[in-house]
Amino acid sequence: MASDSPAADRREFMLRVLRLGGMTAATVAGGAWLRSRSARPGESEVLVADRRTGVPADPALPEMVVAQGESPEALVRRAVDELGGMRRFIARGDVVVLKPNIGWDRTPEQAANTNPDLVAEVVRMCQDAGARTVIVTDMSCNDPRVCFERSGIAAAARAAGAEVILPDERRFKQVNLGGDVLTTWPVLESFLVADKIINLPIAKHHSLTGCTLGMKNFYGIIGGQRSRLHQRINESLVDLTAFARPTLTIVDAHRVLMRGGPTGGSLADVEFKKTLIAGTDPVAIDSYAAKAWWDLDYQRLPFLRIAQARGLGKMNFEEVRTKMVSV
Amino acid sequence: MRFTQTTLSRVRRVSQIVFLAAFFVLLFKSEFSGSFRGSSGPVRLPWPVSIFLEADPLAALATALSTHTLYRGLWWSLVILVPTFFLGRFFCGWVCPLGTLNHFFGSLRSETKRGKALLESNRYKPWQAVKYYVLAVVLLSAVFGSLIAGLLDPIPLTVRSLALSVLPGANYASNALLDMWYQSPSRPARFGADVAQFVLQGTLVTFRQPHFRQAFFLGAIFIGLLALNLRVTRFWCRAVCPLGALLGLASRWSLVHLRKDPGRCDDCNRCLLHCQGGDDPIPGPKWRKAECHLCMNCVGDCPTSGIAFSVGPMRSAATTVEAPQVQRRKLITGVAAGAVLVPLLRSTTGLEVESDSRLIRPPGALDEAHFLERCIRCGECMKVCPNNALHPTFMEGGLEGLWTPVLVPRVGYCEPSCVLCSQVCPTGAIWEITEAQKLGRPSRPNARNASGAAVPGDAPPEASNPIKIGTAFYDQGRCLPWAMATDCIVCEEWCPTSPKAVFLLKADVVDADGNTKSVRRPQVDVKRCIGCGACEFACPVKDRPAVYVTSVGETRSKTNQFILPPAPKR
Numbered sequence: 049m050a051s052d053s054p055a056a057d058r059r060e061f062m063l064r065v066l067r068l069g070g071m072t073a074a075t076v077a078g079g080a081w082l083r084s085r086s087a088r089p090g091e092s093e094v095l096v097a098d099r100r101t102g103v104p105a106d107p108a109l110p111e112m113v114v115a116q117g118e119s120p121e122a123l124v125r126r127a128v129d130e131l132g133g134m135r136r137f138i139a140r141g142d143v144v145v146l147k148p149n150i151g152w153d154r155t156p157e158q159a160a161n162t163n164p165d166l167v168a169e170v171v172r173m174c175q176d177a178g179a180r181t182v183i184v185t186d187m188s189c190n191d192p193r194v195c196f197e198r199s200g201i202a203a204a205a206r207a208a209g210a211e212v213i214l215p216d217e218r219r220f221k222q223v224n225l226g227g228d229v230l231t232t233w234p235v236l237e238s239f240l241v242a243d244k245i246i247n248l249p250i251a252k253h254h255s256l257t258g259c260t261l262g263m264k265n266f267y268g269i270i271g272g273q274r275s276r277l278h279q280r281i282n283e284s285l286v287d288l289t290a291f292a293r294p295t296l297t298i299v300d301a302h303r304v305l306m307r308g309g310p311t312g313g314s315l316a317d318v319e320f321k322k323t324l325i326a327g328t329d330p331v332a333i334d335s336y337a338a339k340a341w342w343d344l345d346y347q348r349l350p351f352l353r354i355a356q357a358r359g360l361g362k363m364n365f366e367e368v369r370t371k372m373v374s375v
Numbered sequence: 376m377r378f379t380q381t382t383l384s385r386v387r388r389v390s391q392i393v394f395l396a397a398f399f400v401l402l403f404k405s406e407f408s409g410s411f412r413g414s415s416g417p418v419r420l421p422w423p424v425s426i427f428l429e430a431d432p433l434a435a436l437a438t439a440l441s442t443h444t445l446y447r448g449l450w451w452s453l454v455i456l457v458p459t460f461f462l463g464r465f466f467c468g469w470v471c472p473l474g475t476l477n478h479f480f481g482s483l484r485s486e487t488k489r490g491k492a493l494l495e496s497n498r499y500k501p502w503q504a505v506k507y508y509v510l511a512v513v514l515l516s517a518v519f520g521s522l523i524a525g526l527l528d529p530i531p532l533t534v535r536s537l538a539l540s541v542l543p544g545a546n547y548a549s550n551a552l553l554d555m556w557y558q559s560p561s562r563p564a565r566f567g568a569d570v571a572q573f574v575l576q577g578t579l580v581t582f583r584q585p586h587f588r589q590a591f592f593l594g595a596i597f598i599g600l601l602a603l604n605l606r607v608t609r610f611w612c613r614a615v616c617p618l619g620a621l622l623g624l625a626s627r628w629s630l631v632h633l634r635k636d637p638g639r640c641d642d643c644n645r646c647l648l649h650c651q652g653g654d655d656p657i658p659g660p661k662w663r664k665a666e667c668h669l670c671m672n673c674v675g676d677c678p679t680s681g682i683a684f685s686v687g688p689m690r691s692a693a694t695t696v697e698a699p700q701v702q703r704r705k706l707i708t709g710v711a712a713g714a715v716l717v718p719l720l721r722s723t724t725g726l727e728v729e730s731d732s733r734l735i736r737p738p739g740a741l742d743e744a745h746f747l748e749r750c751i752r753c754g755e756c757m758k759v760c761p762n763n764a765l766h767p768t769f770m771e772g773g774l775e776g777l778w779t780p781v782l783v784p785r786v787g788y789c790e791p792s793c794v795l796c797s798q799v800c801p802t803g804a805i806w807e808i809t810e811a812q813k814l815g816r817p818s819r820p821n822a823r824n825a826s827g828a829a830v831p832g833d834a835p836p837e838a839s840n841p842i843k844i845g846t847a848f849y850d851q852g853r854c855l856p857w858a859m860a861t862d863c864i865v866c867e868e869w870c871p872t873s874p875k876a877v878f879l880l881k882a883d884v885v886d887a888d889g890n891t892k893s894v895r896r897p898q899v900d901v902k903r904c905i906g907c908g909a910c911e912f913a914c915p916v917k918d919r920p921a922v923y924v925t926s927v928g929e930t931r932s933k934t935n936q937f938i939l940p941p942a943p944k945r
Contacts, residue, residue, distance in 0.1 A: 153792050153871075189869065189913075191761045191790060193407060193582060194418065198792070216582055218557075218572075255879055255895065256864045275865040275915035279855065313873030 101245050101293045103137055110371040112327035117375030120302045121169040123324035126375045137296050138244055140178035145242035149250050149265050150186040150201050152311050153194045159303035159318045160311055162250045164200035166300050171208035183238045185213040186268040220271045227287025229280045234271040247294040251301045251337050253309030256281055258344045260310050261334040262297045263289045282351040286358055289330055297333050299325040304341055331361030332368040380683055383671040391475040398427055398472040403578050407761045417810055418793050425755055428530050428801035432456040433618040434751050437517040437524040438802050441748040446803035463626035467619050468668030473529040474612055480601045481608035496607050497650040499663055503613045507701045508709030510620035515713025521775055525751030527617050535754035539587040540594030549579045588766040613653045623665035623699050630686050633662045635694045640681040646673035656682055665699035720775040731771040732925040735782040738842045739797035739808040742931045749804035752778040756796035756805055762787030784908025784924050791871045815841030845906030846928040847899045854921035856894040860886035866897050866910035866922050876903035901938050
């Protein structure tokens with residue numbers, strides 16, 4: 049506002065200069081602060097180094113139990129009892145993550161996903177053993193919303209009291225897996241917070257590895273462009289298993305997709321094997337199943353050899369303490 | 376009587392809000408939420424999500440002209456059309472979601488619509504007749520077998536614009552804000568973000584962020600159209616809307632009239648202030664019935680009871696124009712334009728002569744000629760597709776096929792067990808099919824006993840061929856086992872047919888270092904391939920995949936074929 053007296057003019061001028069000085073100082077300070085923050089953008093990494101989801105070995109107990117019988121629920125109860133009971137694996141207050149195969153838009157009869165009754169039974173066993181939370185999750189290949197329902201697993205696990213988690217974008221965290229071929233990949237956060245991990249694969253045919261079993265099931269803990277993993281599938285499987293460190297592995301072989309895996313679709317390719325393999329050695333379990341249904345010797349499966357070299361287990365299943373039971 | 380009529384505009388507002396809310400709820404429900412009964416139950420949406428489209432008289436009339444039939448739920452349009460005979464354009468003022476949005480944006484304060492200018496802008500203008508010429512063009516096009524009516528029909532236009540552009544945009548914005556919120560170091564703030572996400576889930580925030588081709592243009596056109604209201608209230612409804620034109624014609628002999636009593640008028644012009652249709656409710660010029668949206672604002676605003684709506688025969692032809700004011704010469708021009716448009720479009724090489732190899736239509740889609748007779752470009756199929764696989768075309772379907780659905784396997788493949796697009800299609804362009812039809816399975820499986828063996832003597836209905844929407848081909852120069860001596864097999868792993876249409880052949884190859892390796896090379900069994908695009912979707916060669924689907928071999932076409940089917944077994 050124009051003023052009449054020169055004194056007021058001067059005053060107005062001084063105030064304006066002060067204000068401009070303040071603005072300049074704030075702008076330069078802001079600029080300097082932003083300048084100091086400048087860095088080349090990179091992935092924000094979460095490094096999970098030493099995960100302890102295993103339990104100590106007990107020489108008095110078998111390392112692998114092969115159970116045969118009609119009911120998957122009865123088989124898993126018996127097999128885990130033989131292994132020392134669920135309380136050996138689950139401590140009171142544990143967050144337990146179950147990793148069934150919920151990869152495909154297929155019904156339980158088509159045997160491309162883990163048997164829902166088996167998943168529900170394991171949920172109940174974990175709760176009986178005192179688990180605080182039992183989470184059931186997987187990164188499906190087909191639309192997870194459809195896979196979780198079609199497999200029957202969402203309904204069965206929810207009814208048993210589990211928290212069923214769909215793998216949406218926000219649930220993945222960038223993690224350095226520290227593997228030989230797998231470094232930074234997005235991992236489902238449930239596997240990062242888990243105290244215990246129970247791997248619940250279904251035994252299926254697969255063109256690249258002959259069969260897909262427990263180690264291959266860990267594809268479902270990561271997101272991102274997984275289709276690149278197939279180029280070095282043996283190393284990838286071992287990296288994932290080494291990262292996941294399953295507390296317990298339970299292979300569903302009630303129905304087995306003998307051909308046309310891992311998607312299947314035709315009931316003609318499904319055979320009733322009415323078997324369940326449970327144990328603490330993920331390598332021996334895969335080795336046993338590959339031999340049992342596809343007659344694949346462990347010498348012919350490079351991922352078993354690499355896994356043994358990495359100390360994840362024994363590829364010769366005859367060297368582990370095994371108990372065969374029929375229920 | 377007067378009391379009732381002043382409250383009517385409030386009742387109208389409630390009606391508009393209710394219908395707009397219903398429209399949005401159904402739009403949000405046009406998405407598979409992840410629940411269906413039993414693991415073998417069909418994937419279906421429990422809500423009648425296409426009901427607004429099915430109740431659209433223009434969609435019904437246009438498809439009736441092009442197909443001489445009325446598909447499935449389109450008879451719901453009679454619920455709108457028949458009352459219009461008696462009442463007039465109540466749909467425009469009370470029901471239409473785009474009308475309501477225009478109404479809202481038209482009521483915002485605007486520099487160009489103040490005082491005298493506002494009154495002037497709400498008087499009837501000769502250009503309001505343009506919509507009748509537009510109607511003539513789109514109906515004549517329908518007669519010649521092209522449903523371009525859907526481009527301008529307000530219901531498909533609104534569904535398309537919101538579902539493919541505005542809502543995905545809102546989804547992106549919500550996610551971006553939630554991401555920022557989640558990065559807050561404060562725990563209560565992150566809890567707030569959890570709450571916000573829970574509230575938004577299923578409406579603005581969907582399970583997966585959808586992306587659509589053409590989305591920017593669809594959104595820009597829609598926003599531009601709403602912004603026009605700031606210049607002229609309901610410009611779209613008054614000047615362009617072919618559905619409004621149709622309802623204007625349908626109200627020719629309606630029984631609701633605006634009675635003017637010039638003796639009580641004190642020339643305050645208030646009746647013009649909030650007029651929606653531009654139909655001259657003021658004493659002096661004649662009231663134009665075909666333009667009136669029956670919004671009831673004029674009678675509510677009149678301080679002297681100089682005007683009122685009455686039901687019954689028209690009292691005086693001196694104060695009312697019953698028929699739409701169209702110029703015969705221009706109408707003939709419109710008819711001629713409509714008659715020429717489709718033959719001209721069809722004289723190019725599109726359609727069956729030289730169709731685009733990437734014009735992969737959704738399963739259940741009719742052959743292209745019948746498809747174009749029905750598709751109103753509403754985008755419901757694209758909205759509902761759980762894999763975000765369907766997109767509006769640009770030129771893949773020719774100029775005539777603009778914004779019709781095309782499957783883009785790189786973005787999403789067609790889930791074999793899903794028939795949602797055929798459930799929601801209001802006009803049968805994607806004819807309703809079942810999972811069994813799509814998969815070529817018997818409509819009921821072979822009965823099995825408890826141990827899983829087939830029950831002897833049970834004869835299930837015979838299986839047919841599955842619906843094929845295209846065929847996969849390999850680009851061997853980009854495929855890892857073919858070109859780079861590297862194992863991969865992801866396409867084979869994903870192939871959903873049983874037995875798999877992608878099969879592997881072992882081959883000894885030499886890599887760059889001179890080592891001989893054994894790899895498995897994928898090939899396509901054309902007899903089994905259904906063109907779903909799962910292989911193309913999953914191929915690790917991200918930018919231009921080494922396996923891709925083209926439309927050839929699609930079940931719906933008699934001409935777009937290349938393999939002679941094997942002779943049936945005798």
